[in-house]
Amino acid sequence: MSVHRVVTGSRNGLTDWLAQRVTAAIMAVYTVIVLIVLLGGPPISYAVWKDLFTQGWMRVATLLFAASLCWHMWVGVRNILMDYAKPEGLRLALQVMTLLTIAAYLGWTLHILWR
DSSP states (O other): OOOOOOOOOOOOHHHHHHHHHHHHHHHHHHHHHHHHHHHHSSOOOHHHHHHHHHSHHHHHHHHHHHHHHHHHHHHHHHHHHHHHOOSHHHHHHHHHHHHHHHHHHHHHHHHHHHO
């Protein structure tokens, strides 16, 4: 008797649940900080925006936000693909395309923050 292993890419559901909650919390805290900084300071202009992002803490916070967003996005899209993309080849192709797109977005963010 042979056992056919189906590759889904899933792990423990608790891990995914926790990842979604932690990344959502990081993104919420960043959003509140940005709102406080932008609404509590001078009117928004290019110079104000540029000065805000020349500060190291803002770049690091933005990078943490972007990494959290990418991880959050990956867990969500991967779970959707595991549920609805039944042919294994199609699911794998879509997951690879998703990962490449997410990696490109994160690379673009790094380029914007530290060019």
